[in-house]
Amino acid sequence: MINGLAALGRSTLKQLAGLGRAFMILIQAxxxxxxxxASPRLLWPEIYSAGVLSxxxxxxxxxxxxxxxxxxGYSILVDFGSEQSLGQLVSLTLLRELGPVVTALLFAGxxxxxxxxxxxxxxxxxxxxxxxxxxxxxxxxxxxxxFWAGVISMPLLAIVFSAMGIWGGHLVGVDWLGVxxxxxxxxxxxxxxxxxxxxxxxxxAFVFGIFVTWIAVYQGMDLIPTAEGISxxxxxxxxxGSLAVLALDFFLTAMMFGDY
Amino acid sequence: MSTRALEVAVxxxxxxxxxxxxWLAISVSGLDFSPSQDEYKVSARFSNIAGLKPRAKxxxxxxxVGRVDSIRLDPQDGQAIVTLAxxxxxxxxxxxxxxxxxTAGLLGEKYIGLRMGADFDYLIEGDEIEDTQSSLxxxxxxxxxxxxxxxx
Numbered sequence: 001m002i003n004g005l006a007a008l009g010r011s012t013l014k015q016l017a018g019l020g021r022a023f024m025i026l027i028q029a030x031x032x033x034x035x036x037x038a039s040p041r042l043l044w045p046e047i048y049s050a051g052v053l054s055x056x057x058x059x060x061x062x063x064x065x066x067x068x069x070x071x072x073g074y075s076i077l078v079d080f081g082s083e084q085s086l087g088q089l090v091s092l093t094l095l096r097e098l099g100p101v102v103t104a105l106l107f108a109g110x111x112x113x114x115x116x117x118x119x120x121x122x123x124x125x126x127x128x129x130x131x132x133x134x135x136x137x138x139x140x141x142x143x144x145x146x147f148w149a150g151v152i153s154m155p156l157l158a159i160v161f162s163a164m165g166i167w168g169g170h171l172v173g174v175d176w177l178g179v180x181x182x183x184x185x186x187x188x189x190x191x192x193x194x195x196x197x198x199x200x201x202x203x204x205a206f207v208f209g210i211f212v213t214w215i216a217v218y219q220g221m222d223l224i225p226t227a228e229g230i231s232x233x234x235x236x237x238x239x240x241g242s243l244a245v246l247a248l249d250f251f252l253t254a255m256m257f258g259d260y
Numbered sequence: 261m262s263t264r265a266l267e268v269a270v271x272x273x274x275x276x277x278x279x280x281x282x283w284l285a286i287s288v289s290g291l292d293f294s295p296s297q298d299e300y301k302v303s304a305r306f307s308n309i310a311g312l313k314p315r316a317k318x319x320x321x322x323x324x325v326g327r328v329d330s331i332r333l334d335p336q337d338g339q340a341i342v343t344l345a346x347x348x349x350x351x352x353x354x355x356x357x358x359x360x361x362x363t364a365g366l367l368g369e370k371y372i373g374l375r376m377g378a379d380f381d382y383l384i385e386g387d388e389i390e391d392t393q394s395s396l397x398x399x400x401x402x403x404x405x406x407x408x409x410x411x412x
Contacts (some may be wrong), residue, residue, distance in 0.1 A: 052270060052272075157279070
């Protein structure tokens with residue numbers, strides 16, 4: 001009985017301590033992103049590895065998702081004789097939902113896991129401890145540039161994803177299935193609102209970027225410094241990151257589009 | 261990888277993202293950067309607007325001339341007051357212009373159609389369109405049809 005209570009208390013305390021460490025990292029990365037030995041120039045290599053290197057996978061996925069949306073949407077819309085609305089369907093689906101969400105899932109798998117593994121190996125080989133010895137804050141030197149690179153890259157990647165998807169939808173809908181190009185773009189422009197659809201999609205991508213990179217850097221900083229610890233933390237980054245994205249997406253959508 | 265190549269790659273990435281955002285804004289959402297202040301508002305009363313929504317189009321002879329700005333209910337006489345924002349370039353609607361709520365296709369979106377009158381004075385900001393025709397409600401039509409067919 002008492003042992004059971006103690007076990008419950010221990011695990012609660014452990015979770016809370018982990019949450020506290022995660023928030024400490026976030027607050028430090030946001031409020032004091034640079035200092036001695038950690039200049040803003042460290043951001044460029046991180047944007048390169050998180051953003052530029054994710055560009056190809058995001059663009060190709062976006063293209064194929066857009067093409068499949070157009071194909072599926074067409075086969076349903078044509079039953080109602082309203083295949084003219086294909087542009088509206090493809091663009092709204094991509095801008096509001098699939099753009100930010102699928103990009104964030106890809107980002108968690110492609111860039112988040114790499115961040116965790118990199119920071120984890122630094123910790124395992126005691127590079128982070130060496131940095132502290134030299135008077136350089138590991139959060140400023142290692143975590144903050146990666147965090148900000150992720151936060152900056154995610155919205156840009158989501159834009160690329162949506163744009164490629166709409167282009168893919170045009171490719172299939174207009175060039176292959178023969179929807180009228182004027183109706184495709186005209187209906188799209190009439191129904192897509194810049195503030196409601198494009199900006200809200202960007203806000204989603206921004207929030208997902210914060211959470212996915214936060215989870216990734218925290219898992220890297222907090223792992224058990226062994227080979228097994230790195231592998232576990234990398235898995236957790238992808239799993240927790242994806243779950244966080246999907247759950248947050250519901251709440252963000254309810255706040256943005258739920259006022260009916 | 262040299263610093264130079266890295267900077268070029270990152271710069272290219274950011275520029276691509278921003279360029280595509282501009283493309284999304286202009287050709288996907290049809291964002292108009294010209295100031296939208298250039299429009300005037302007129303109101304119209306309808307006894308039933310069933311299904312008309314804010315931002316629906318306002319057309320004249322099929323040409324889009326503006327958008328529905330807001331819809332309110334007048335608590336006094338129970339009519340709907342629809343405010344139409346008409347673009348400034350279309351400033352030659354006679355005072356006796358009529359407004360009707362139409363449907364795009366059989367089950368499509370509701371929009372407002374304006375039909376020009378013959379008055380020599382034009383509608384200006386704050387005017388009210390007197391001659392209106394409400395939305396066609398399918399249930400009413402069916403009800404009337406049933407009533408009529410009972411008499412036979």
